[in-house]
Amino acid sequence: MTNETPIQTISRSELRQLVRSQLQLLLERNNLEGVKSLLVPVQPVDIAEAIGELPEAMQLMTFRLLSKAEAIEVYEYLDSTVQQALIEDFKRQEVIDIVDKMSPDDRARLFDELPAKVVRQLLAELSPNERKATALLLGYEEDTAGRIMTPEYISLKEILTVSQTLERIRSLANASEVVYYLYVTDESRHLTGIVSLRDLVISAPEKTLSDIMTRDVVCVHTETDQEEVARMIQRYDLLALPVVDREQRLVGVVTVDDVIDILEKEATEDIYALGGLQSDGDNYFQTSLWTVARQRVVWLFVLLITNTVTGTIIKSQNNLLREVVSLAAFIPLLTGTGGNVGAQSSTVVIRGLNTEEINALGPGQVIFREALAGIMLGLILGSVATVWAYWLLEGNIAVALAVGISLIAISLLASVAGSGLPFLFRSLGLDPALMSAPFITTAVDVLGVLIYFKIARLILGL
């Protein structure tokens, strides 16, 4: 290979590693020119990450070395804690310069995190257009299309020709508004069609927008939940989705890059819920230990209380246990396996509900399927458990049978509970993910020991 090959002689991730390891070193030696040249080939998001990892004193220093245009881009990618720290350290005019140039949706996100007093001061100093745009977004509920949209888009009248449109776009002062769709509206700002930049570029110059626009437009309302917005962009393979108000007037656009982050955040929330954790959307690894403990202790407490019920049941069977002490050895096996079977069922159902894959089947069909799977798994695992118990107890067939039969019953119970409870929770308007593995596990424990003791008493005739 000749050295003319222009790009990717080192990979992106190598570059990121290099920046991470070198940046602090250069700063410590006060080699500011070195920092500047180190950062030249680095993407804004990578610079933001590297700044976030620096000690606070060095963050501002690095940030000041960036060109103004770059500073704005980098700032948008910083974690909100770093954004706030910088705002406090900046001089007044620096803050205004940067915040005024941010895109309105990023700015609204930043303002969400800042103290109300700081937001009021900043809003007052923004240029009128930006102030209006930001106030508009902040007026919508959190997690709705209105809050995450950008109010910057190009809307045109349908009588324009393709070449007129191209000229119009070229003459626009603020090129940041040009994305990949143009919106066609009537005189009352109602959305009547969409033209993609691609359609515009491949169409004959004399055609009008009315000739080439798509009239069957997928759009959402300002109050639409952001997860639904994300699902629609995913479903219809869109790059952006127009947002209309109650009067069907176009007010903004949600773009696909925001959507990826939303879907990622929702997946994290689901995963956390499945692990028995609350998630407030913050990066967990930046929250304090107190917050961590607080987020976890509530669920653990609920589960602890459920477990005391299991304990009370076992305690109430002390007579039985005193007589056949070896029964105790199988409690963890039975409750553990039941919990695992239930966790599997609840996981597929919760994920299916959240990705809408489950819609084709009704709750009845799903639970029935899971029940069948539970019986099959119970039969397989129960047989193995019976053989093992028989061996461990050196030939006590009665207890071994009690273990095996209980395992089948518990598997069935666990798969029905694991698949049914998420549906129940959803129909009550609650998040199905609350019926997570830890909860199912604990709930199955209680019923599992009841079943086990019942079956054991029957078989042992006690």
Next chain:
Amino acid sequence: MTNETPIQTISRSELRQLVRSQLQLLLERNNLEGVKSLLVPVQPVDIAEAIGELPEAMQLMTFRLLSKAEAIEVYEYLDSTVQQALIEDFKRQEVIDIVDKMSPDDRARLFDELPAKVVRQLLAELSPNERKATALLLGYEEDTAGRIMTPEYISLKEILTVSQTLERIRSLANASEVVYYLYVTDESRHLTGIVSLRDLVISAPEKTLSDIMTRDVVCVHTETDQEEVARMIQRYDLLALPVVDREQRLVGVVTVDDVIDILEKEATEDIYALGGLQSDGDNYFQTSLWTVARQRVVWLFVLLITNTVTGTIIKSQNNLLREVVSLAAFIPLLTGTGGNVGAQSSTVVIRGLNTEEINALGPGQVIFREALAGIMLGLILGSVATVWAYWLLEGNIAVALAVGISLIAISLLASVAGSGLPFLFRSLGLDPALMSAPFITTAVDVLGVLIYFKIARLILGL
């Protein structure tokens, strides 16, 4: 509102519901004109979904009612089982017409699922260009950039002016190649820069591509894992990412819409792994019950075996249990809580590793943090458990203390194991998600009962 308001008089989801409920009815009455007009305002992906829910005999019938252009779009969105069923029912020429017009990446995905014999026949009948494109993609490993890219893109020389480029694009026969970036290559097909359609449209017509292109291009290799491709598109907010071969020559493009599906699939895999399930990427609700049982039984077996260890330990303590039978009542509480604490730790660590949020902290710091959280949680929960045990046993302080102290020790152990094992697994080159809640739960069970009996013997002096 006047009835001029052209769109969204009914919402997308209402329309989908309507199609679902009406389609089969119209087909049963053989009202084919009704079907046609029902489907006019419906997006291809929604038609595909509705067809997928029909009885098999009606699927082909509906599909034949679509216009040719629409049929191709709809076909790409169908589930692979439906795609296969249709291929078998089609007449020869119908198949070729549709498969030849699919985009190469979708076609490669379809061919992955079809029997090798059918693929050979279809390949032989494709037009030469499409055959070449498909064979190229199928030559790359599954789940790599090479397999998911489309080889259709526009590459241009940097000496072209903006107006020449616009003319060139307009004259292209196959407009499907025009997406939102144009790629600039040198005479040996090395990628030297990127021009977005947006940059092209807003630039002065006399400028050359060399003047306006971005030279610092983010790109990936054909062998790059698809998850990394997705993460890069997400990280750098791209609409498409160029793919180069070993000689740094441009060979294809991965687009953002594919990436959303990949991230979604990866999230499902993670969630399944956390629930103790294997995932093969198929829609779970379409797989057979046998597959379901097979996917689950392996993990359950592993966990069952671990649980027999717990059982064996308890069995070996029969003497102790016979003497203090009330000890048995607390086993589920201790192992259950330990499992839940461990599940929480492993969930945050596994998710953090997969989203790369954890990178800023090393394993040592993370495990130390989790250990502290484990001790805090253990102290809170242990105090409560001691009081409860004291009350349940009507004043047996020794056993109550044994329960409380064990719970602190088990919480610490669980949080260290839950946070440490995913790191260990990653460093061994295994998927950290294998250290999921069910596994941690079961592993903590074994150590938990050991700790409990040890502490109980010490306190009770037995």
